Amino acid sequence: MWSVLWAAVRSKAPYVTFPVAFVVGLVGYHLEWFLRGDPPATEEKSISEQREERRLQEIAGKDLTNVVSLKDKLEFAPRAVLNRNRPEKS
Template sequence: MWPIILQFLRSNVAYVTLPVAAVVGIVGYNLESLLSDRYTPYNKPVQDQRFERIQDDLLKDPTNVEKLKYKENVLGKNVPPSLQK
């Protein structure tokens, strides 16, 4: 009996695969909706966040830029132990 069923499935695999995939998809979708929380917290739109960030940058003092301040000797980084003082 099993060889006949397997031969039928093997010859008609295209007609068997779609209903099986649909059933698995429906079960998975419903299981996920039961187990997961669908609440998504509110975030401002990206354009509004960008506009606020630009406004904050414009209101700051343009002469006081932290990234451009000289802090230490750039050539002193990654010095091997034999060359350290």
């Protein structure tokens, strides 16, 4: 008799476990909401918004037209790689 009962439970397991899990999740969600109370009314900024604001504050006082020229940047590269085809710099 037990083997027939276990076979029936095994075959109907998804139909039994989903409603049980749904009810447990629903009760847990409402219990947590009840214990914590209402969420705060202030709207918090996301991490990406905070990052963008921080970047804007960092560049607020800088002169963005003062950039390093490409010729000066090439001097910081290894000489063996970039000066191979540049006979005027060798």
